[in-house]
Amino acid sequence: MEQLLRVQNFNVSSDGIGAGEHQSLERPFGLDPGAMFTWAGATASWPMRTDPGGSRGLDDYLTRDYARNIGAEIMGRNKFGPHRGPWDDHEWRGWWGDEPPFRTPVFVMTHHARPSFALSDTTFHFVEGDPATVLQQARAAAAGKDVRLGGGVTTIRQFLDADLVDTMHVAVSPVRFGSGLRLWDSPDELLDRFHLDVVPSPSGVTHHLFWRR
Amino acid sequence: MEQLLRVQNFNVSSDGIGAGEHQSLERPFGLDPGAMFTWAGATASWPMRTDPGGSRGLDDYLTRDYARNIGAEIMGRNKFGPHRGPWDDHEWRGWWGDEPPFRTPVFVMTHHARPSFALSDTTFHFVEGDPATVLQQARAAAAGKDVRLGGGVTTIRQFLDADLVDTMHVAVSPVRFGSGLRLWDSPDELLDRFHLDVVPSPSGVTHHLFWRR
Numbered sequence: 001m002e003q004l005l006r007v008q009n010f011n012v013s014s015d016g017i018g019a020g021e022h023q024s025l026e027r028p029f030g031l032d033p034g035a036m037f038t039w040a041g042a043t044a045s046w047p048m049r050t051d052p053g054g055s056r057g058l059d060d061y062l063t064r065d066y067a068r069n070i071g072a073e074i075m076g077r078n079k080f081g082p083h084r085g086p087w088d089d090h091e092w093r094g095w096w097g098d099e100p101p102f103r104t105p106v107f108v109m110t111h112h113a114r115p116s117f118a119l120s121d122t123t124f125h126f127v128e129g130d131p132a133t134v135l136q137q138a139r140a141a142a143a144g145k146d147v148r149l150g151g152g153v154t155t156i157r158q159f160l161d162a163d164l165v166d167t168m169h170v171a172v173s174p175v176r177f178g179s180g181l182r183l184w185d186s187p188d189e190l191l192d193r194f195h196l197d198v199v200p201s202p203s204g205v206t207h208h209l210f211w212r213r
Numbered sequence: 214m215e216q217l218l219r220v221q222n223f224n225v226s227s228d229g230i231g232a233g234e235h236q237s238l239e240r241p242f243g244l245d246p247g248a249m250f251t252w253a254g255a256t257a258s259w260p261m262r263t264d265p266g267g268s269r270g271l272d273d274y275l276t277r278d279y280a281r282n283i284g285a286e287i288m289g290r291n292k293f294g295p296h297r298g299p300w301d302d303h304e305w306r307g308w309w310g311d312e313p314p315f316r317t318p319v320f321v322m323t324h325h326a327r328p329s330f331a332l333s334d335t336t337f338h339f340v341e342g343d344p345a346t347v348l349q350q351a352r353a354a355a356a357g358k359d360v361r362l363g364g365g366v367t368t369i370r371q372f373l374d375a376d377l378v379d380t381m382h383v384a385v386s387p388v389r390f391g392s393g394l395r396l397w398d399s400p401d402e403l404l405d406r407f408h409l410d411v412v413p414s415p416s417g418v419t420h421h422l423f424w425r426r
Contacts, residue, residue, distance in 0.1 A: 004264070044424075045359030052215070056380050056424035057410030058220050061274045068281060197415050211269035 003035040003139050004146040005074075007156060007168035008066050011036050011184075011205075017180040023082045026094055031180060036173040039203040047101035058201050062169060066101075071142025073102050074134055076155030077110040078125070087114040094124065102150075105141040107134055109155060123143075128169040142175060153181040163193065168210040216352050217359040220369060220381035221279050222247050223396075224418075227385060230393040231366040236295045241308055249386040252416040260314035266420060271414050275382060284355025286315050287347055289368030290323040293337070300327040300339075307337065315363075319352040320347055321370060343424075344375040366394040376406065381423040 012018045013036065020030030040046050044054035045064035054060070081092050087110075094100060096119075114126040114211050125141075127134055132185040138147045149159055159165050170183065185194060194210040199208060225231045226249065233243030253259050258277035267273070294305050300323075307313060309332075315413030316334040327339040338354075340347055350358045362372055372378050383396065400409060400421050407423040414420060 023398070055408065057408060057422045058420075059411050060424075061278065061422075064281070065274065065277070195268065195270060198270050199412065199414075201412075202410055207271075209270045209274075211273075 003071075003142060004166040005135060005145065005149055005159065006070070006146050006166055007149045007151070007165060007170065009040060009062060010151055010156065010168070010170045011040075011155075012170055012172055012183050013180075015176050015178065016172075016182045016184045016186070017177040018151065018183050019078075020177070020180040023078060025082050028082070031177060035168050038173055039171060039199070039201065039205045042203065058199070058207075059203050059205070062130045062171070062207060065169070066148075067103065069145050070104060070148045071145025072104050072137050072138040073106045073148045073150045074155070074159075075106060075108055075150035076152050077108055078112075078154070079150055079152050080108045086112045090114070092163050093117065093119055105138070106150075107138050107141075109134055131159045131164055135164055136157075151158075153183050156183060160190070165210075165211050168208075169195070170208040170210075171205045172208060173205050216284075216355060216357065217379040218348060218362055218364045218372065219283070219359050220364070220378060220383065221283075222253060222275060223364055223369065223381070223383045224253075225366075225383055225385055225396050226388050226390045226393075228389050228391065229385075229395045229397045229399070230390040231364065231369075231396050232291075233390070233393040236291060238295050241295070245389060247388050249388055252384060252386070252402070252414065252418045255416065271412070272416050272418070275384070275420060278382070279361075280316065280419055282358050283317060283361045284358025285317050285351040286319045286361045286363045287320055287351050287368070287372075288319060288363035289365050290321055292363055292365050292368070293321045295324075298323045303327070305382075306330065306332055318351070319363075320354070321353050322347055344372045344377055348372075348377055366396050369396060373403070378423075379425050381421075383421045383423075384418045385421060386418050 023030040039059050040063050042055055043060040043063040044056050045060050047066050080094055097118045100122040105123045108124055108126050110126050111128055116123060116125045127137060149156060190210060193213055195213060197209040199207040236243040252272050253276050255268055256273040256276040257269050260279050275337050293307055312333045313335040318336045318338060321337055323339050323340050324341055329336060329338045340350060362369060403423060406426055408426060410422040412420040
């Protein structure tokens with residue numbers, strides 16, 4: 001059974017920006033993401049949802065795919081936290097509280113060693129290596145299931161450059177940031193290697209669904 | 214946990230017709246469905262797929278949802294087979310060969326008793342009763358998961374009339390049949406009770422995604 005590397009529910013602005021440059025504890029995205037994620041939070045299957053309800057239309061098909069057949073996640077260090085350099089603060093255990101939405105092993109790419117730890121159903125491992133090596137570790141941990149590539153922008157670009165991404169869902173929101181960490185100038189840059197369905201949603205975002213040629 | 218009743222990947226023509234009137238062993242749909250199902254067969258997640266490959270864009274999000282969290286199916290007798298009246302031919306075990314794609318208990322609505330039987334992971338039960346009673350049986354068998362309402366048109370209409378359907382995905386194909394069993398004159402008939410996202414696909418079908426208001 002093929003184990004895919006999948007980007008799921010990654011959000012960028014209409015100018016292709018996923019995050020700003022001055023990330024801090026208070027600003028995980030380094031900028032005010034504004035309404036960028038509203039579409040996802042409104043769905044019944046949003047992984048962070050705590051109350052019943054929510055929409056079950058097109059957007060919900062995307063959020064409900066977040067965990068389907070996923071056995072591990074890979075993320076960049078900046079998705080895990082705003083710290084740079086050695087891990088001085090081992091009390092910091094991610095943005096997500098005591099119940100992180102991943103519920104699988106998570107591999108955080110970093111040049112600085114740190115012991116693994118578990119939070120509820122999620123176990124964070126801190127690993128150094130090139131994308132192919134980290135993917136190999138994540139695949140082994142996923143036990144036959146797919147691996148989700150969680151972001152941010154820099155990490156996704158690394159794996160795209162290494163040609164390791166199999167499918168990618170990017171929601172493009174109708175906001176414009178002007179500057180920040182850019183996933184692309186245009187999604188068309190990827191058409192040499194990927195098929196692309198461009199699907200406008202009634203919520204205002206445009207879902208970009210890529211799969212390998 | 215709420216157990217939804219879900220219609221998944223049901224196909225109709227642009228004039229709302231799901232099947233013709235003269236069903237036979239050779240013509241399960243009573244008419245030549247032509248290209249009506251092409252979109253689904255082209256996807257990686259099509260339940261009947263036997264070879265690798267297939268698209269992973271918008272249409273695949275729909276076919277991959279077919280089995281997600283489904284614990285039982287309800288179908289009308291005419292989806293199971295072309296026979297009418299008492300079950301004379303117990304050799305007939307459905308259209309799907311030795312590996313039916315359901316892989317759960319399936320409840321076939323019929324006025325004529327017949328013993329249950331299993332084919333691979335699927336068990337067919339033959340039940341009489343109004344929609345609410347049959348749904349109750351299917352929910353018990355689904356063990357907390359959702360129930361799929363498999364069709365055909367007459368059966369879906371029955372459950373819609375009884376207001377038992379929670380979500381419904383209908384793919385409208387760009388073919389016109391003129392006469393046959395009609396799901397609707399227009400999808401707008403359901404807007405008093407359902408939200409509706411209308412999503413055109415690059416494959417040519419238009420996905421209609423309904424969820425309860």
